[in-house]
Amino acid sequence: MNSAHYQKSILFSNGDSWKEMRRFALSTLKDFGMGKRIVEERVIEECRYLIEEIEQYEGKAFDNTQAICYASSNIISSIMFGERKDYKDLALQVMVDRDHRIIHLTGSSSILIYNAFPWLGPLIKNWRVLMKNIEDGKENGKRIIGELKETLNPEKSRCFVDAFLIHKQNLEESEIKDSHYHDDNLLYSMMNLFAAGTDTTGVTLQWCLLFMAKYPHIQDRVQEEMSRVVGSHQIRMEDRKKLPYTDAVIHESQRFANIVPLSIPHKTSQDVTFQGYFVEKGTTVIPLLTSVLYDESEWESPHTFNPSHFLDGEGKFIRRDAFMPFSAGRRVCLGESLARMELFLFFTYLLQHFRFTPPSGVTEDELDLKPLVGFTYTASPHQLCCVSRG
């Protein structure tokens, strides 16, 4: 995207600013418990809210997109802003739904045309809608930062935004000028982390549930393994090792759903020769994750949903080098450990409580796996029944 704001932030920036913002984001997310017990507790608490929300439908068919995205949004929000919100909260709904729209529009064909011919922008309806949504998102972000600033206590950092503001204040007091800790980097890092942390995880989880409804024999095996190993006990991260089939199903869902097919375009930082081709420093490259996740020389049946891709002959979980839904290298997803924790806990909690089936009158075969193409691949609009397992 040729918009100025993408030059700042983390996702689309380069050079020293990217390096510093990535380092700060990673260490601050860890300070607030990413990959650790505190966040695990928070995800478990959120699983309960999500289950309560779903139970209200009493097994009737509904579109679970919003409930799931609100749940994943609450995890990153609690780290970014220090609070979760009720699923009925309008501010939460507006923020999540807007990011969903932005992510979808960014990958639409008209915006891809705009990327090649930026002067066409104002003539394209999707471009005008996208810009309006981005502007609204910025205004909302500034309002959130403003509110946190008003109650900031430098002795007690409540969240990511506080940590940034305190660091910025300390640099200013030491008269360090021209640092990367300016208002724009705060606003865009916050927006990046919120959007990247909400939609990707929510969309993946939605695919996981759709696959379970589509392949009931696989859902049976997951629920059988969970009943045998954990029964009705509260599931924790340490149970993952004892649930190899369930873990394989989550990995296979990520591989098969391939939600970020083009990853993110980046510029080469030096001249490279790749597979005999010379690529000059500064060339934009698009790392096609699809080519790895569906590589016929890596996967036994790349075009089939097959959890055995991640199991050895004895049913033990195996890692695969070609499993790269989070990309790889220095730009690898910064929230990978958080995403993995959320996927495991949300998925297992939901499967422990519900049976996922197509709406009545719809067969498993009729459930459509064709993705809706945007910047990410989301499942086409659909409804599922979530039947309580009692």
Ligand code: HEM
């Ligand atoms: C299932 C969930 C997720 C998937 C599939 C996913 C996937 C990705 C991918 C493919 C990239 C691009 C890497 C590249 O540029 O080559 C990325 C980058 C990124 N992700 Fe995620 N992500 C997920 C969850 C999260 C979460 C929960 C967070 C929030 C903490 C997050 C934050 C980021 C950030 C900040 C970047 C930019 C990193 C950089 O450019 O240095 N992601 N992610």
